[in-house]
Amino acid sequence: MAPRKSQLTRADADEDVGKQPIRTRRGGVRAKRLGELGIPAGVIAIIVMMVVPLPTALLDVLLATNITFALLVLLVSMFVKRPLDFAAFPSLLLIATLFRLALNISVTRLVLLHGYAGKVVQSFGHFVVGGSLVVGLVIFLIILIIQFVVITNGAGRVAEVGARFTLDAMPGKQMAIDADLNAGLIDEAEARRRRSEIAAEADFYGAMDGASKFVKGDAIAAVVITGVNLIGGLAIGILQRHLSIGEAVNTYSLLSVGDGLVSQIPALLLSVSTGLIVTRGASEADMGADVLRQIASQRQAIRIGGAAILVIALIPGLPKLPFLILGGAALALGMRLKEPPKPAEPQPAAEPAAPAPDSPEALVEEMRVEPLELNLAFDLVDLVDQSRGGELLERVRALRRKLALELGMVIPMVRTRDNLDLPPGSYAIRVNGVEVARGEAPPGAMLAIGENLTNLPGTATIEPVFGLPGKWLAPELRQQAEMLGATVVDRASVITTHLAEVVRDNAAKLLSREDVKTLTELTRRTHPVVVEELTPALLQLGDIQRVLQGLLDEHVPIRDLPRIFEALSQRARVSQDPEGLIEAARATLGPAISAAYAQDGRLSVLTIDPLTEQRLVDKLRHGEHGSFLALDPDDAEYLVGEVRRLAERAEQLGNTPVLACAAPLRPALRRLVRSANPRLPVLAYGELGPHLQLETVGTVSLAHAHAA
Structure with a gap:
């Protein structure tokens, strides 16, 4: 009989549950109708009144x-x-x-x-x-x-x-x-x-x-x-x-x-x-409840207030009884209130037991390669110690944000650590575990950049980013150096400037597949059609990564991802060759690329002699890793030297030159001149913005090579 009673009870409960939503729904409908009809009717009745x-x-x-x-x-x-x-x-x-x-x-x-x-x-x-x-x-x-x-x-x-x-x-x-x-x-x-x-x-x-x-x-x-x-x-x-x-x-x-x-x-x-x-x-x-809780938590204030009221009762001429009653009541209340519990001090989280040195976890942690790492000598640790006024970590954080806005990619976290193997006063920058740059920042010194510093005591050096002559001086000589026309910067500024330049030069290596996925998903929120049309139907994330790395490798920002993706979609229907995809993206970003090298709307251009350019086009070949120029070694050496000579002459005149050439020739010519002129931009004619005033500062020719 007990099971039967349980079944009947469950059936009754199910019936009640089935009926409850109906009553709730009816009540909700009545309330909705009352709100829809009652309030407008009430406003009309007010007007009638x-x-x-x-x-x-x-x-x-x-x-x-x-x-x-x-x-x-x-x-x-x-x-x-x-x-x-x-x-x-x-x-x-x-x-x-x-x-x-x-x-x-x-x-x-x-x-x-x-x-x-x-x-x-x-x-x-x-x-x-x-x-x-x-x-x-x-x-x-x-x-x-x-x-x-x-x-x-x-x-x-x-x-x-x-x-x-x-x-x-x-x-x-x-x-x-x-x-x-x-x-x-x-x-x-x-x-x-x-x-x-x-x-x-x-x-x-x-x-x-x-x-x-x-x-x-x-x-x-x-x-x-x-x-x-x-x-x-x-x-x-x-x-x-x-x-x-x-x-x-x-x-x-x-x-x-x-x-x-x-x-x-x-x-x-x-x-x-x-x-x-x-x-x-x-x-x-x-x-x-808030008022009572917050007032009751101030036990000391209530007791002081009660004592003050009792003192007021002693003033001649005032009625004693009301003040004595109220003061005594407040004082008694303050005495009876419990001391509010003090907020528990945050206890340091119990650190998990360190794994054994030979355990797989410890070995994996030691083997992990950081994308971007800054190593400091033992005597430079004060730069990261905020209690001693160290500002390096804050500047590195600000630098990551600045570079992200400049390049259009998320810069990896910079792992800063001390390195006892470094010489005193030096630092090293590593990218993917490989040291790519090293500099010095001796303690208690500031870097003065200029040429008229011979008479000032200090250690001569070369500024690591632009290769300018400089000298490490004592801080008290800063004013004298500035009077001589020098630019004086502190050690943290030297390191962050050097780090910024290294990140720009190695941005392509720092752009991971996860970063590309993140950027693609962010673009999908604002331009869903563009992303859905491109991936995965036409290109995979790996293909997009190679294109973006190719742009970053030549210091082309990838901020305008929607336009880059549109260009890739059009090109990928014809060919998925990485070099062609990169050039299609560059053609779309052309005006922005050339504008980055212009000064006051004027762009200094190195051109190529038409006969030389035609010869280079004839020597253009396509290989497994992209196009290249099949030139004789002598011609290649002369061409590279001529480009370097004209670029240096233009820079001495205060210009920032670019080398312009035909679009099919640009990737191969860039590979050829990059070893001797890594900072010289090579642009196609179509990338020269129509809004810029072009000024020819030199013409590259192979005619003199054959005459010699």
Whole structure:
């Protein structure tokens, strides 16, 4: 029998569960219909109230409704945990203000026509203020001043500042969401939810900035309406009904003051609600719980306050009993409160036990090759010690961001470590585990770059990036070196400048397959059609990586990935040869490439003699690793030397020359002259921007080689 009872119970439960969504759905439909029909109908009824006279019984109910509604809004404002939980408040504030003004019109009509506007107004005019017009006006003005001068102005200012700060913070919040999304901390749905919440927050504070003006305008309208009612009531009572001044005041003026008080009480409640909403911060509890918790946590402050109140009770002339009671109560409360728990100091995370030196984990860690590494000698460790003023790590972080924006790729993290094998005062830069550059930065010295430093004591050296003569000087000689026209830089600047140049020269080696995938996915978000058309239908990630590496190898930024991908899509339909893909991308980026070498809109160009260029085209061959020039060794040596000579002469004149040639010839010519002129850009004619003024600074020719 027990199993049968269990089955019956489960069947009943299933029936209840099946019915519950139906009831919930019906309730949701009713609430939705009530919101769709009830609120518009209520607004229309408010407009009708301004025109159609209301009976006094209905007016009493509406006045009570107005006070009740304002009280409920105040309580909701106190219990919400964050302002967005009451996002409908600005609209409710407008409707409540309109409703209150409509009631003022209805009361004014009844007071002026019949000298009676219901029991609520009569009670506020006679019982609340004791039947005194002066007392009523004073109370009315005090409430108005509290509402208008104190609460409304403060709430309006807070709403204005909140709206401004919220709008200013939107870009940063959006970037933070994108960063979390890119890091995989949140998914796309959560990112959309956060973005919509940020937009809703901005809309809310903007609406509150405007809604606060409703409260201020309502206070001004209350003064005007009450003044008109007082004057109109006295005029009607004395001139039309021939009442004495005392009777007119007792009949009309007190009712006008009662109307003002009836309207200002809910207005004050809504003003307080506005202040609570705009000053409410996000919290895990309602305002009452937060206030009690935060005040109770200040045990020492409560005890000092209680003692101060007891001291005040000793002042002659003051009543002793109230201060003694309150001071004693505060002091006793402070003594009874428990000491708030101190925040636990963050304990260092227990480090996992170090693996044995011969374990696979330890061996793998030792074998790992860092993409980018900076090794420092033992006496340069102070450059990375922030407690001793070391700025190298901060500069390296800033350098990574600068290079990322310049090259269009994510620069790997720079692993900085000390190396006891380095000579004192030196550093080394490694790319993929291979040392590619070395320099020196002796402690306690600064590098002065210039040619007139012979008379200054120091160690002569060559600046590692541009090969300029320099000298390591003591810091106190800096001013003297600058007076001689030298440029003086500190050790951290020397290292970061050298590191930046190494990264530029080795950017192609630092661009990994994972980096290409990341860049492709980021491009897909803004240009999905371009990426979907290119990969994987036409090119794989490896093919795209080779193209981007080829561009970076010649110092061509890859920031404009959408245009690069469009060019690759068009070229890949014809051929997937890497060299052709690179040249297609360069043709698209041509104006930007040439503009990078121009000075004030002028580009210095080394050209090739037409006969020489035709001969080079005839010697052009295509191999497994790209095109090359099948020149005689003597001709190749003469051509390279002539290009180097003309480029050096142009640089001595202050120019930054480029070598221009026909597009089919460019890759092979670049490979030929690169060994002797690694920094000389080789551009195709089509890459020369039409917006630049071209100036020929030399012409390369093989005619002299044959004449010799």
